[in-house]
Amino acid sequence: MSAQAVDTHVGSAPAERVAPRRRRLINRQRPGWMAYGFLLAVILGSVFPLYWSFLIGSGDPTTITKQDIVWWPGGNFLTNAAAVLSNESVNFWRAIGNSIIVSTVVAFTVVLFSTLSGYAFAKLRFRGKTGLLIFVIATMAVPTQLGVVPLFIAMSKLQIAGTLAAVILPAIVSAFGVFWMTQYLSSALPYELIEAARVDGASMIRTFWHVALPAARPAAAMLGLFVFISTWTNFFWPFIVLDRQNPTLPVALSLLQSNYFVDYSVVLAGVILSTIPLLILFIVAGRQLVSGIMQGAVKG
Amino acid sequence: MTSTTLDDERRIRRIAFSQKLSHWDVRISPYLYISPFFILFGIVGLFPLLYTAYVSVHQWHLIGGEGDFVGLDNFAFVLQQPQFWIALRNTFSIFLFSAVPQVGFGLIIAAVLNENLRAKTFWRMGVLLPYIVAPVAVTLIFSNMFGDQYGLVNNVLRGIGIDPIQWHSQEIPSHIAIATMVNFRWTGYTALILLAGMQAISRDLYEAAAIDGASKVRQFFSITIPQLRPTLIFVIVTSTIGGLQIFDEPRLYDQFGQGGANSQWMTITIYLYNLGWGQLNFGRAAAVAWLLFLIIVLIGLLNLAITRRIAASSDVPGERRSRWTWRSVRHHEQKKVEA
Numbered sequence: 001m002s003a004q005a006v007d008t009h010v011g012s013a014p015a016e017r018v019a020p021r022r023r024r025l026i027n028r029q030r031p032g033w034m035a036y037g038f039l040l041a042v043i044l045g046s047v048f049p050l051y052w053s054f055l056i057g058s059g060d061p062t063t064i065t066k067q068d069i070v071w072w073p074g075g076n077f078l079t080n081a082a083a084v085l086s087n088e089s090v091n092f093w094r095a096i097g098n099s100i101i102v103s104t105v106v107a108f109t110v111v112l113f114s115t116l117s118g119y120a121f122a123k124l125r126f127r128g129k130t131g132l133l134i135f136v137i138a139t140m141a142v143p144t145q146l147g148v149v150p151l152f153i154a155m156s157k158l159q160i161a162g163t164l165a166a167v168i169l170p171a172i173v174s175a176f177g178v179f180w181m182t183q184y185l186s187s188a189l190p191y192e193l194i195e196a197a198r199v200d201g202a203s204m205i206r207t208f209w210h211v212a213l214p215a216a217r218p219a220a221a222m223l224g225l226f227v228f229i230s231t232w233t234n235f236f237w238p239f240i241v242l243d244r245q246n247p248t249l250p251v252a253l254s255l256l257q258s259n260y261f262v263d264y265s266v267v268l269a270g271v272i273l274s275t276i277p278l279l280i281l282f283i284v285a286g287r288q289l290v291s292g293i294m295q296g297a298v299k300g
Numbered sequence: 301m302t303s304t305t306l307d308d309e310r311r312i313r314r315i316a317f318s319q320k321l322s323h324w325d326v327r328i329s330p331y332l333y334i335s336p337f338f339i340l341f342g343i344v345g346l347f348p349l350l351y352t353a354y355v356s357v358h359q360w361h362l363i364g365g366e367g368d369f370v371g372l373d374n375f376a377f378v379l380q381q382p383q384f385w386i387a388l389r390n391t392f393s394i395f396l397f398s399a400v401p402q403v404g405f406g407l408i409i410a411a412v413l414n415e416n417l418r419a420k421t422f423w424r425m426g427v428l429l430p431y432i433v434a435p436v437a438v439t440l441i442f443s444n445m446f447g448d449q450y451g452l453v454n455n456v457l458r459g460i461g462i463d464p465i466q467w468h469s470q471e472i473p474s475h476i477a478i479a480t481m482v483n484f485r486w487t488g489y490t491a492l493i494l495l496a497g498m499q500a501i502s503r504d505l506y507e508a509a510a511i512d513g514a515s516k517v518r519q520f521f522s523i524t525i526p527q528l529r530p531t532l533i534f535v536i537v538t539s540t541i542g543g544l545q546i547f548d549e550p551r552l553y554d555q556f557g558q559g560g561a562n563s564q565w566m567t568i569t570i571y572l573y574n575l576g577w578g579q580l581n582f583g584r585a586a587a588v589a590w591l592l593f594l595i596i597v598l599i600g601l602l603n604l605a606i607t608r609r610i611a612a613s614s615d616v617p618g619e620r621r622s623r624w625t626w627r628s629v630r631h632h633e634q635k636k637v638e639a
Contacts, residue, residue: 031415038412042488043426049484050433052452053441069455113340116333126330132338139341141537143596145545146589147348148572149355149582153365154348170348173340203322204329233434235548236569240577250436250548257440257555264444271437278432286425293428293489294496 050275057081057269080269084256091245092270095252096277099232102167102248107228109172111220118181119212123194133182139175148240155241166241167248171231177223180296184219185212222292225285232278249274349593355586362580374587378575384588386563387571388595390475394550394567395543397479398486403535405483406490407528411520413491414498424495427488435548438481443553446477468554471564478565481549490535497531498524533607540599544592545569568592 055070058077085092120126121133151170155161160169189212197207213220235250242251253274256267282289356374359367378384409427417423430438445452446467454464467477505523514522525532547569551557558574559566568588576585 029416031412031417035412035415035417039409039417039423039426042409043423043429046427046429046484046488049430049438049441049445052445053437056444069452113336117337120330120333124330124333126327129330132334136337139345141541141600142345142349143541143545143593144345144349146593147345147352149576149586149589150348150351151344152576153355153582170344172344173337175337175341175345178337204325208333229432233432233436235434235436235551239551240573250434253434253436253440254552257552258557262555267440268444271440275433275437278434282425282429282432286428287421289431290421290424290428290492293492294499296493 050272053268053271056264057266057272059265061263061265076265077269077272080266081273083266084270084273087256087266089244090252090255090270091247092252092273094245095247095249096274098164098246099249100277102164102238103228103231105168106171106231107224109168110174110177110227111224113173114177114181114223115185115213115216115220116208117178118183118185119189119208119216121178121182122184122186123189123191123212136175136178136182140179142175144170145236148237151237152240161241162243162246164246167238170237171234174227177227180223181216181219184295185216188219189215222288222295225281225288226292229278229281229289352586352589352593355582356590358583360582360586362576362582367583370583374583375591378584378587378591383563383566383571384568384591387559387566387568390471390550390559390563390565391544391546391567391569393472393475394478394482394546394565395540397475398482399536399539399543401479402483402487402490402539403532406487406494406535407525409487409491410494410498411524413495424492427491429488430485431489433485435481435485436552438485439549439552442477442481442484446480468560469564471562474553474560474565478546478549478553482543482546486539490539493535494528494531497528501527529607533603537600537603540603541596544596544599547573 054077055073057080059070059074060076084090117136121129121136147170152161155166155169160166193211193215194207197211202210233250234248235254238248239251239254242248244255247255253267253270256270357369357371359370361367413420413423413427433441447454448464448466448468451467453467457464465473467473501524505527506519509519509523546567550559550565550567550570551573553565554560557570559570569592572585572588572592575581575588
């Protein structure tokens with residue numbers, strides 16, 4: 001029932017909108033248990049590595065060396081988690097704070113700038129629009145990650161290497177975000193609404209604020225989610241530009257493993273700790289993630 | 301008298317002024333709205349990429365900074381290093397081990413999800429779960445499971461009487477292990493993209509095929525796959541761009557981060573990192589970055605050419621087939637009308 005509600009909400013899946021008459025006619029009978037069994041196996045496969053991580057993370061250093069696999073969690077998770085949190089060379093608390101700051105700021109700026117540009121590309125007339133939009137689409141395929149060398153030089157020159165600003169700055173705009181908002185607004189925002197606001201004497205920015213922004217909200221929320229997750233999980237650039245005293249979560253996690261002797265019960269407890277925030281986000285907003293991916297794919 | 305005309309004049313002027321203002325508002329606003337993106341993207345996205353080319357033709361030390369212009373020396377140096385070619389080979393090997401099963405398995409999952417399931421959202425969310433686990437976390441979990449001595453995978457293999465595999469010290473097994481991490485995180489995501497593509501396929505095609513007696517499997521290969529072509533191209537192109545830059549997984553596959561004792565799983569981006577931040581030679585690191593950039597562009601064009609070729613060669617029978625099915629649709633509709 002709830003699934004049905006989501007499907008109508010997705011709205012961009014044409015197959016779901018087929019008239020009920022045809023739906024009944026053919027091909028729409030419920031699948032057999034094989035389909036459910038298969039999906040259950042896939043989901044077990046998705047969950048298992050996390051469970052395994054918890055198994056090891058709740059054991060002690062000898063758990064891993066046992067020949068017989070222990071399938072039940074031990075009682076040491078809190079001890080191991082405490083070992084992670086109090087490890088002075090890892091700065092885990094600081095990493096959590098940093099990750100929250102960086103991901104929130106980046107998600108916010110990307111959504112803001114993408115919505116502004118997306119609105120202009122979707123609904124306003126101006127010279128050079130088509131060319132500029134093609135430029136945006138083309139840059140989506142450019143691996144900007146390869147600009148790390150000059151970026152690092154620039155951050156050092158600006159003396160912000162090692163600070164959170166150095167992580168945030170290269171990520172504050174996204175070509176994908178602009179494309180995404182353009183696609184959404186061109187179909188979700190009727191011209192009549194904009195014209196009505198203009199006739200009533202609203203300035204351009206007021207029209208954007210009171211008409212376009214509310215219309216953009218669903219897509220903006222999804223974009224924000226995706227940017228938040230990808231920033232939260234990003235490793236390469238933060239690893240390069242941040243130092244050990246001031247890491248983001250993935251950087252801190254990588255430090256857990258960098259000793260010669262690796263105590264996996266502590267490392268994997270850290271993995272669980274660092275995954276919990278996104279796990280909560282997934283439970284709350286996983287539905288939006290699913291429809292976001294499917295919408296983006298249909299339109300992209 | 302005079303005062304009223306003056307007032308009128310003033311009012312008219314004010315209206316004219318506000319109209320002019322509004323006119324400029326309309327003309328300039330679009331540029332104002334798109335300018336933050338273009339300015340910032342230019343500074344933090346495009347400029348660094350282009351400046352990489354400048355750095356790559358100079359001697360450039362991490363601490364010492366810019367040195368002499370050296371032409372293509374950095375490129376020549378890099379291309380003569382066996383390490384570079386090993387890294388290139390590893391990158392492609394890992395990429396193939398991850399892309400092929402991912403698309404294949406993703407297709408199967410998408411096809412099952414495309415059935416008329418109960419609790420659709422639950423299953424869709426379920427397959428997406430691994431996406432929220434950071435690559436670093438995934439790697440730490442899997443490098444433990446793929447441990448050479450005590451790893452879970454080898455324990456299970458031993459349990460069923462197969463010799464344990466050296467997941468770290470051997471080349472191909474290490475590539476498979478790393479590809480497994482990529483697949484773990486991305487297969488569900490890919491499946492959802494493919495599912496979206498599948499849902500956009502007209503039901504009429506399936507209906508017609510079913511009436512003509514085509515089995516489910518036949519329908520999958522004769523309708524679903526050809527109709528999915530644009531989505532498949534999208535998936536393949538994006539996974540190429542990301543896959544060739546792979547860093548997190550091989551970097552953290554062991555605690556040393558050098559891509560293995562014999563560079564058995566060292567990738568291009570690890571090589572780049574080692575040149576830049578290990579040997580402090582930014583000129584050479586920039587050269588590697590540009591080479592990788594060119595390779596990605598080249599592969600992208602190759603992808604395009606291949607898919608065009610496939611599209612061109614399969615279009616004739618494909619079209620005939622769809623015309624044939626469409627005839628069946630018409631036929632079917634006619635029958636309904638007659639009845």
